[in-house]
Amino acid sequence: MGETVEETELKKELQTVVNKILKDEDYGFETTIEAIKILSSLADLKIKKPLLGEIMGDIVALASTQVRFQCFKSF
Numbered sequence: 001m002g003e004t005v006e007e008t009e010l011k012k013e014l015q016t017v018v019n020k021i022l023k024d025e026d027y028g029f030e031t032t033i034e035a036i037k038i039l040s041s042l043a044d045l046k047i048k049k050p051l052l053g054e055i056m057g058d059i060v061a062l063a064s065t066q067v068r069f070q071c072f073k074s075f
Helices: 005-023 030-056
Strands: 055-061 069-072
Touching: 005 030
Parallel strands: none
Antiparallel strands: 055 069
């Protein structure tokens, strides 16, 4: 799977924050928190992406008008 737009944007934001930290000795607590939030968001995306690709589901309508959700693992 390729990189998502959201992932690309988060990486750009992180690069901006890291550059700010590297250039300014007194970058402050808020900048540190911002970097941590971006890293956390990136980590969440990395965890979710494999799960979304592995588990897929289809809704199956039976002749008896029952509806079931069928899950399967794609390879």
